[in-house]
Amino acid sequence: MAKVAFLGLGVMGYPMAGHLAAAGHEVCVYNRTEAKAEKWTEEHSGTHASTPGAAAAGCDFVMACVGNDDDLRSVCLGEDGAFAGMTGNAIFVDHTTVSAMVTRELAAEIPGRYVDAPISGGQAGAENGQLSIMCGGDEAAFAKAEPVMEVYSKICRRLGDVGAGQMTKMCNQIAIAGLVQGLSEALHFAQTAGLDGRAVVEVISQGAAGSWQMSNRYETMLDDKFDHGFAIDWMRKDLGICLATGDEIGAALPVTALVDQFYKDVQNMGGGRWDTSALIKRLAALSKD
Template identity: 55%
Template sequence: MAKCAFLGLGVMGHPMAGHLVAAGHEVRVWNRTKLKALNWSETYKGKAFDSIDGCVDGADFVFLCVGQDKDVFDVMEFVLVAAKPDAIIIDHTTASSKCAQECYAKAAERKLEFIDAPISGGEAGAVNGQLSIMCGGNKDAFEKAMPVMSAYAKAMTLIGPSGSGQMAKMINQICIAGVLQGLSEGVHFATEMGLDMETVLKAIGKGAAQSWQMDNRAITMSRDEFDFGFAVDWMRKDLGIVLETASENNIDLPLVQDVQSRYKVVQEMGGGRWDTSSLIKALKD
């Protein structure tokens, strides 16, 4: 069993660190808000630390699950100094590929491994240990990390060199944005035409239109229920990374641009913490 440090105990990190404990690993945790780390340590058999240095010291694997590029860089300043040689740093934050590549290079200078490993599956996937992980980094480090990450993942794929995991997450978000926009318009159209959504789903839910979003969100979208799942604020952050990367590489993504602007409308309604399926509100209201 491995000695693990887990930095960042938000909606995703809290249950993920708990799964590591359940798998038999020695787990230490740190969170910027100290109370969250203390609350975690009262739920799981693990130790909360006030400092990143103390949490990371002696760890075989250091996990990050924070907010965005700036947060990754801030935490990595301490990790790079405190981590023991040959430790493997696994960053589950959805960040830019440039952030991943810079962290990888700095880690290599200190004989540390860095894997960018953004996750997909949402809060339910984290709670149930059924996340999908897209990784970028060295093959040897990835293979060492796989048995540990399996505590909370159902699928782990090495996409390529550093930054590739974040690129794959961008593609994941592009595809989700497209599906949600199409589903929003479909549900909105059905409602406006006076059709019963449950009956419509019986007809189209097993054919070519079927998707996870349709199975899990179509009915709640028709009822204006959005108090669960992946928040609009997070999706706007992720799509912002996508659009910035696309712009730097002269790639046209008109659908992502449109969806990003519609999520801004949802935020302005006060729906920043609503589930991403609230995209339909930009059509309804």
């Protein structure tokens, strides 16, 4: 068992830290809103600290799951940051979806001890300990961190050096963007044609059209329920990273760019906090026009 700090108790980090405690690790949590950290310690065995550095002190591993590049820098750097509190051969594992640029920038501060490990699987995956974790970093650092991450993963794989995890997560978000738009159009088409959407999905999900998005989101999409899952505001943040990186490396992402603008339309409808499957609401609005 290891001594672990967990920084960031959002919808993903909160249950992930809980899995670590349940597995027997000694966990100290930090959250910008301290009340949430206090709530976590009431529900799980573990402690909380008032700064990232204090949480990281004496730990074998420091895990982070925050919001964006700036949030990650704020918990890592400075006299109260995690890096200042880390001692010995402690390893930093970042589960945030951020740019490869900030990943490499921060990894340079603690050479050989940084693993970028963005996650996929949504809130349900975090709660059930069934996340897909895509990692980059030093082989030895990953080998040490992998057994710790296994408590909340169904697959955890190293794809290359620092930054490879974030680049792989971009592939994940690029693929999801097109899938959700396609599913939205299929369900919208079925409804407009007067078909039973559930019956349609029962049939087509068993063939080449089947996907995780279809299996896990079609019912809520048909029921016009979007108060769950991964928020559109966060998806646009991720797609912005994908598009900027695509420009940087010369990768054409025409569908991703188009779907990003569709998500912007949903934000303008007041749906920034809706689940990403709310793309179907945009189609319904267009039909009314």
